[in-house]
Amino acid sequence: MTSLWPRIEPLLAKVQKPARYIGCEDGARTPVHGSGRVAWLLVYPDAYEVGLPNQGLQILYEILNERDDAVAERAYAPWVDLEALMRSHRVPLFSVDTHRPAGDFDLLAFNLSAELVYTNVLNCIDLAGAPVRAPDRGPEHPLVVAGGHCAFNPEPLADFVDVFVIGDGEEVVNEITEVVAEWKASGRTPGSREHVLRELTGVAGVYVPSMYDVAYEGPSLRAITPRYPDVPQRVEKRTVADLAEWPYPKQQLVPLTEVVHDRLNVEIFRGCTRGCRFCQAGMITRPVRERPAEQVRTMVSDGLRRTGYDEVSLTSLSSADFSGIDGVVAGIVNDPVNCGQVSLSLPSLRVDAFTVSVATEIQKVRRTGLTFAPEAGTWRLRQVINKLIREEDLYGAVESAYSQGWRRVKLYFMTGLPTEMDEDTLGIANLARNCVAIGRRYNKGASVTASVGGFVPKPHTPFQWFGQNAVDELQRKVGLLRDDLRRDRAVQLRWHDPKATLAEGIASRGDRRVGAVIEEVWRRGGVFQEWSEHFDLALWEEAMAKHGLSIEWYVTRHRTDDEVLPWDHISAGLHKDFLWQDWQDALAEHGLPDCRWTPCYDCGVCTDYGIEHVVASALPPAGGSQGTGQDLSVGGDVPVTLLPVGGRG
Amino acid sequence: MGQRFRIRFQKLGKVRWTSHRDVARMWERACRRVQLPLAYTAGFSPRPKMHFGLALPTGAESVAEYLDLDVVDEADVDVDGLPALLSPALPAGVDVTAVAAIDPKAPSLQEDVHSCTWRVAFAPDVELAALVERALASSSLLVERERKGRMSVDDVRPAILALSAEATADGDPELEALLATRPRALRPQELLQALDPDLETTRVRRTHQWIERDGLREEPLAVAPHAVGARAQ
Numbered sequence: 001m002t003s004l005w006p007r008i009e010p011l012l013a014k015v016q017k018p019a020r021y022i023g024c025e026d027g028a029r030t031p032v033h034g035s036g037r038v039a040w041l042l043v044y045p046d047a048y049e050v051g052l053p054n055q056g057l058q059i060l061y062e063i064l065n066e067r068d069d070a071v072a073e074r075a076y077a078p079w080v081d082l083e084a085l086m087r088s089h090r091v092p093l094f095s096v097d098t099h100r101p102a103g104d105f106d107l108l109a110f111n112l113s114a115e116l117v118y119t120n121v122l123n124c125i126d127l128a129g130a131p132v133r134a135p136d137r138g139p140e141h142p143l144v145v146a147g148g149h150c151a152f153n154p155e156p157l158a159d160f161v162d163v164f165v166i167g168d169g170e171e172v173v174n175e176i177t178e179v180v181a182e183w184k185a186s187g188r189t190p191g192s193r194e195h196v197l198r199e200l201t202g203v204a205g206v207y208v209p210s211m212y213d214v215a216y217e218g219p220s221l222r223a224i225t226p227r228y229p230d231v232p233q234r235v236e237k238r239t240v241a242d243l244a245e246w247p248y249p250k251q252q253l254v255p256l257t258e259v260v261h262d263r264l265n266v267e268i269f270r271g272c273t274r275g276c277r278f279c280q281a282g283m284i285t286r287p288v289r290e291r292p293a294e295q296v297r298t299m300v301s302d303g304l305r306r307t308g309y310d311e312v313s314l315t316s317l318s319s320a321d322f323s324g325i326d327g328v329v330a331g332i333v334n335d336p337v338n339c340g341q342v343s344l345s346l347p348s349l350r351v352d353a354f355t356v357s358v359a360t361e362i363q364k365v366r367r368t369g370l371t372f373a374p375e376a377g378t379w380r381l382r383q384v385i386n387k388l389i390r391e392e393d394l395y396g397a398v399e400s401a402y403s404q405g406w407r408r409v410k411l412y413f414m415t416g417l418p419t420e421m422d423e424d425t426l427g428i429a430n431l432a433r434n435c436v437a438i439g440r441r442y443n444k445g446a447s448v449t450a451s452v453g454g455f456v457p458k459p460h461t462p463f464q465w466f467g468q469n470a471v472d473e474l475q476r477k478v479g480l481l482r483d484d485l486r487r488d489r490a491v492q493l494r495w496h497d498p499k500a501t502l503a504e505g506i507a508s509r510g511d512r513r514v515g516a517v518i519e520e521v522w523r524r525g526g527v528f529q530e531w532s533e534h535f536d537l538a539l540w541e542e543a544m545a546k547h548g549l550s551i552e553w554y555v556t557r558h559r560t561d562d563e564v565l566p567w568d569h570i571s572a573g574l575h576k577d578f579l580w581q582d583w584q585d586a587l588a589e590h591g592l593p594d595c596r597w598t599p600c601y602d603c604g605v606c607t608d609y610g611i612e613h614v615v616a617s618a619l620p621p622a623g624g625s626q627g628t629g630q631d632l633s634v635g636g637d638v639p640v641t642l643l644p645v646g647g648r649g
Numbered sequence: 650m651g652q653r654f655r656i657r658f659q660k661l662g663k664v665r666w667t668s669h670r671d672v673a674r675m676w677e678r679a680c681r682r683v684q685l686p687l688a689y690t691a692g693f694s695p696r697p698k699m700h701f702g703l704a705l706p707t708g709a710e711s712v713a714e715y716l717d718l719d720v721v722d723e724a725d726v727d728v729d730g731l732p733a734l735l736s737p738a739l740p741a742g743v744d745v746t747a748v749a750a751i752d753p754k755a756p757s758l759q760e761d762v763h764s765c766t767w768r769v770a771f772a773p774d775v776e777l778a779a780l781v782e783r784a785l786a787s788s789s790l791l792v793e794r795e796r797k798g799r800m801s802v803d804d805v806r807p808a809i810l811a812l813s814a815e816a817t818a819d820g821d822p823e824l825e826a827l828l829a830t831r832p833r834a835l836r837p838q839e840l841l842q843a844l845d846p847d848l849e850t851t852r853v854r855r856t857h858q859w860i861e862r863d864g865l866r867e868e869p870l871a872v873a874p875h876a877v878g879a880r881a882q
Contacts, residue, residue, distance in 0.1 A: 005663075010851075013708050018666040024740055254678065256664065256740055257671045308678030308738070341681070341689075 002033070004091060005099040011085045019257035020048035021082065023074075023096035026254035026307065029061075030098050031071035038180045040064050040072040040173075041095055041105035041128075041142070045112075045120035046530070048076040048096075052253060053261040055315070056148060057111050059248040060169050070177045073097040073105070077120045078127070080528065086127065093127035102128035106180055108142045110161070112150035115507035116500065116530035119522040121146070122160055132519065134162050134210060139188040143180065143196070151207075152237075152284050153459040153567040156507050158209035159515035162197060166205050166570055167237030167284075168270070170246050175203045201231045205238035207570060214512050219553050221511055221564040236571045237284065241611050243270055243291045247299060254307045263311035263345070264303045268296050268328075272317035273595050273613070277386045277586050278375070278414065280458035281317055283579075284572040286605040288596050289614045293328050300332050304342060311343045319346035321596075323617035326358055333361055349373075351389045351397050360404045370401050373412035376420075377427025383589045384419050386582075394431065395438055402439040408447050409435060415477045416455040416469030416501070418586060425477045428452065429484040429491070436490040449492045450485075452478065454501030456508050459567045460574060462582035467558040468505045471537075474498035499537040503529065505555040506540060511566035514554070517543040573605035594620070651688045651698070651719045652726065653755075656735075657747040657870040659712040660705065664742035669704035672743070676716060679738040685726070688719040702758030702858060702869070703765070703830055706838065711855035713765075715758050715869050717751070747872040758858075758869060762830055764810055766857040767837045769824040769850050770817050777814035777822045780844045785812060790843040796833070805843050808835035821851070827859075 012018035033039055042061055044051025051057070057074065064072035073095035078086060086092070093102035102108060108128055110121050122132045130141040137144075146157060147165035154164040165172055183196040201208050211231045215222040226233055240246055252264060269290040272282040291299075300312055312332065316322065325346075332344055349359065351372045359370060374394055375387045382389055398409055413428045432450040439446025454474045457463045469477075478495045485491050506514060520543035521529070528534040544551055559565070561580050568576070578601075585592060595601055596613055597620040606612045660672070667675075677697055680687050687697040698719035705711050720726055727734075732745040739745070755761075771777070784790060790806040811827035828835040841848045859866050 012666055018708065019668065019671060022663040022666050024663050024742070026740065256667045256675065258674075305682070308680075308682035310677075310681060341695075 002104070003099045004094045004101055007089065007091050008094065008099060011082060011089060011091070014085060015081045016079065017049075017257065020076065020079065021096060022256070023099070024256055025052070027249075027251040028097055028253060029065050029073075031065055031073065033071055033100070033104070035184070036069060036181075038070045038107070038177045038184055039105040040070065040107045040109055040177075041075055041102050042072055043075045043077075043093075043102075043108055043110050043124055045077050045110055045117045045124055046114075047079055047528070048255075049257070049259040051076045051111070052255050052259045053265065054111055054113065055249065055265055055267060056169065058253055059246070060109075060173050062249050062251065063170060064173060064177065067174070067177065069181055073100065075102060075124070077117075077124055077528070080534070083123070083127070083527075092129050093124055103130065103142065105142050106184055107145050107176075109145040109147070112146050112148040112157075114530055115150055115156075115504050116535075118157060118507055118518045119526050119529055121157065122519060122522040123527050125160065132160055132522075134160060137162070137193065139190055139193050143193075145176070149281060149284065152280070152570055152572060153509065154207055154209060154570065155512045155566040156510040156514040156518060158512045159519075162208065162210070163200055164207040164209070165238070166207060166235055167572075168240040169238070170240050170248070172203060172205045172238050176200065176206065179203065198228070198231075201228075204236065207235040209512075212569070219550070221566060223564060224566075224569045234569050234571050236609075237573060239573075239609055239611060240270070240289070242614060243267070243289045244295055247291075247295055252303060252307060254309070261313065262309075263313050264300070264307055264309045265313050265315050266296060266299045266303065267291065267316065268314045268319060268322045269316045271613075272321075274318060274321075275386045275582075275592050275594060276375070277384075277462040277582060278417065278455060278458070279317075280461050283461045283574060285317070286573065286603065287611060287613045290323060290616055293324060293616065296328055297331055301335065301337065305337070310341050311345065313345045313347060315347060318350060320350040320358060323615055326361070329358055329361055351394050357400065359401070370406050370408075371410040371412065372397060374431060375412065375414050376417055376424060377413065377429075377431055378424045380589060381417060381420055381424040381427070383591045384586050385414075385417055386586070386591055388591045391431070391434075395434065398435045399438050399441075402442040402446055407439075407443055407445055408449065409439070410449045410451065411435070413450060413452045414455040415452050415481075416474050418463060418466045419589075420477075422477075422480060425480055426484055429481055429488075432485070432491045432493075433488055436488070440490075447490045447492065449494060450481075451494045451496075452481065453496040454498050456501055456504045458508055459565070460570075460572045460579070462579050462586055464509065464565065464579065465559040465561070465583055467556045468501075470556050471498045471502050474501060497532060497535070500530070500532070500535050502551070502555060503535070503537060503540045506544065506551065509566070510554055513547070513549060516547045517549060520546060573603075573608050575602075575604035578603045596620075651722055651753060652724070653751050653753040654718045654720065654726070654728065654731070655749050655751045655870050656716045656718060656731070656745055657868075657872055658714050658716065658739075658743060658745045659710075660714055660743055661710050661712070662742035664740050665710045666708055668707045669701070672705075672714075673699065673701060675740055675743060676718075679735055680718070682738040683734050685718075685735075686721045686724045688721050700757055700759075702762055703834060705855060706836060706853070709837065709853040709855060712746070713855050713857050713868070715858065717758060719753070747870045749870055761860045761869065762858045763861060764827055764829050764859045765834075765855055766859070767824075767826045767828060767840075768815070768817075768852075768854045768856055769826065769837050769841070770852040770854075771822045771824075771848070772851060773821055775822050775848070777824060780848075781812050781814045781824070784809065784844055792839050792843045794839055794842075803833075805835050805839060808833075809840065 042057050044054055061072045064070045075095050125132050131137050143162045145163045146161045147169050151164045179199050197208050200206050201211050211227050212224050213227055214224050271285040271288040273288055276282055374389050376382045432448045435448045457466045457468055475498050485493050521539045524539050526539040689695040689697055700717040702715040728748055731748040736744045789804040791802055792805050793802050808829040813825050815823045815825050817823045837853045860869050
């Protein structure tokens with residue numbers, strides 16, 4: 001039996017949002033499986049509506065299905081209502097493309113976009129009918145693979161995942177397919193699993209945790225060392241040098257039901273060297289690789305025509321930094337084929353007036369909200385985190401937005417940042433109030449939404465040594481803001497649950513011992529932990545205690561420079577001494593400019609990998625903020641002319 | 650005023666698990682794909698002018714769904730070519746079976762449709778004849794149902810205009826029911842609840858929607874039998 005559909009369909013009448021499970025998207029494939037084809041099941045371990053838009057998964061889906069010797073299908077974590085029915089009716093995890101059981105595939109490949117999905121990974125492995133712990137699996141079970149940003153600290157999932165992929169996946173999935181094809185051709189004989197895993201350690205960018213021994217000294221890590229001489233000591237990330245060679249997805253999936261980011265998405269560049277010290281994505285995806293503007297235009301116009309979407313998003317980590325973004329935007333918006341009906345969005349907008357003028361152009365059709373991310377409430381703290389937005393940049397951007405008709409501006413902040421004092425926290429309230437005051441000059445109903453998230457230090461960033469704020473400290477800071485803003489009706493304060501921030505902290509910088517905690521939380525029913533209605537901190541705290549692990553040790557303590565970090569054997573190309581120096585610069589409140597437009601400060605990525613930035617323009621974008629429009633010739637420090645401006649207090 | 654086209658379409662196979670709102674979005678995308686110049690509402694957030702009839706419950710199939718589309722005045726639309734143009738732009742299982750230009754001042758589908766015919770199929774061991782007989786013989790049938798968050802107990806017997814025990818092409822038991830849509834539409838699920846709360850259907854299909862013209866019952870748009878082959882998955 002290949003299709004489970006006749007057994008799945010009767011269950012759908014009893015669940016919410018049954019369209020999550022039918023597939024049938026435009027762009028979906030119904031590949032023909034066969035003994036000569038390596039079968040990948042690409043699993044997004046969260047609900048369909050969150051997972052479907054994931055571009056990484058869609059890119060690999062197309063690349064693999066283009067091969068003669070591979071097929072790829074997709075699966076998403078079933079929501080709890082269907083999961084209960086699947087378990088009681090003995091229906092395993094299935095693909096949405098041909099509704100094939102997950103156990104029929106050679107590889108279950110997970111996308112790890114966030115730490116709180118880890119328990120869902122275990123749940124999906126279990127629903128697939130495989131033992132959750134890697135050593136318990138035999139030749140009859142699929143290989144469990146995981147990639148994505150969280151794979152840069154693979155250790156918390158090391159007991160459950162056979163193979164991690166570090167970095168860009170476009171090339172490495174082909175190399176893995178070839179190794180697995182031999183395993184499949186050999187008939188997956190008893191004992192062959194160990195052999196294929198050993199073979200895979202020879203593929204650059206692949207980390208097989210079972211091939212490494214971990215030594216501890218009390219609570220500390222002593223070393224993580226390969227068990228065999230041919231297994232690499234350090235696994236270097238993979239990097240696609242030229243995005244122009246990878247115009248994927250060529251056929252973006254168009255879902256039949258509502259999903260997040262329900263629009264055409266075109267990736268305009270990968271990597272970011274703004275150097276925000278809290279930002280793991282910016283650190284691990286260096287260098288900057290722009291897609292040629294002409295290719296962006298083609299992907300947009302072909303994509304809109306094919307999908308029928310009326311919205312396109314030009315995605316990257318800071319889209320306004322794309323060389324000549326204004327020209328690209330004008331070209332799309334004014335393209336007569338789009339009949340003036342297409343709206344365009346740029347996620348991760350920089351904070352300056354130039355950005356707003358671009359935003360005005362793109363939102364001719366429909367005005368959605370305008371969001372800026374100053375991240376911290378004072379200039380001092382923004383220097384610490386290297387988000388070099390002056391207050392006047394923000395006010396200029398906000399004034400420009402309100403004057404051009406926006407009524408509501410959203411501001412993103414973090415709290416619990418290194419060196420943060422109460423006056424920094426309260427600076428968030430001041431900025432928000434000042435923005436409202438500016439808005440009132442143009443519109444009596446002007447308002448600001450300030451969203452505040454608790455900061456979680458991430459591996460491979462300068463803040464990886466920083467002790468995260470405890471729950472009560474984060475709650476106290478949120479309380480300060482609530483009290484301060486109580487009477488400001490025009491400022492809406494929103495905050496992320498500090499308890500979820502703690503659980504994320506456990507998984508973010510955990511080592512291999514944290515695996516037992518993840519398993520315990522899962523066994524006690526803790527799935528969909530990134531959904532507030534399912535999140536339960538008590539499960540995490542009790543599991544930590546049961547396995548003798550200290551939250552203080554893993555989350556809130558400051559780490560030292562001589563300590564072995566659980567991810568030291570995984571490399572994003574960044575030298576550890578560069579990161580440490582950047583951490584020291586942060587504590588000294590020194591900003592560091594963007595190396596795209598200024599001399600190299602040798603973080604290690606370009607030099608070690610023999611690659612470089614691919615940018616069409618050697619000049620920083622107009623409008624000047626975050627240090628880029630300034631005279632940065634004085635070197636690594638941000639010039640004094642950028643120092644604090646009035647307006648606060 | 651614009652030109653208005655009435656479209657009849659079917660929804661069969663896996664796509665039946667999509668919602669009424671999902672179907673509206675499918676149509677918006679399909680019209681943009683084939684560059685049909687829809688008229689848009691004015692204002693801050695313009696929307697295409699599309700008018701759907703009575704919502705089909707999620708999970709039900711239909712061979713009698715309707716949609717009125719407003720197209721800008723200037724557009725030169727080949728009405729006869731629309732089914733062949735639109736069906737490939739819609740998901741598998743959604744196919745256009747008839748199109749006609751209508752008077753933009755004609756009553757909307759919501760106002761005009763007064764009843765629907767449904768076929769409701771069951772597993773082979775379900776006995777329908779006695780249930781049908783008892784229902785038709787009773788003077789009232791009470792059902793507890795919800796609307797806009799409020800529960801109420803209603804007598805649905807007056808809304809059952811016709812009911813008979815039939816069989817599917819495969820010989821499985823199947824109800825054919827003509828159910829009123831006014832003053833409040835009786836849904837197939839609610840009918841089953843009235844007949845026997847333990848009944849579990851294997852398939853619900855809307856086969857007709859009915860309007861009245863000059864005292865005669867007719868469909869908002871007739872379709873020639875076997876006019877279009879289904880692409881349902």
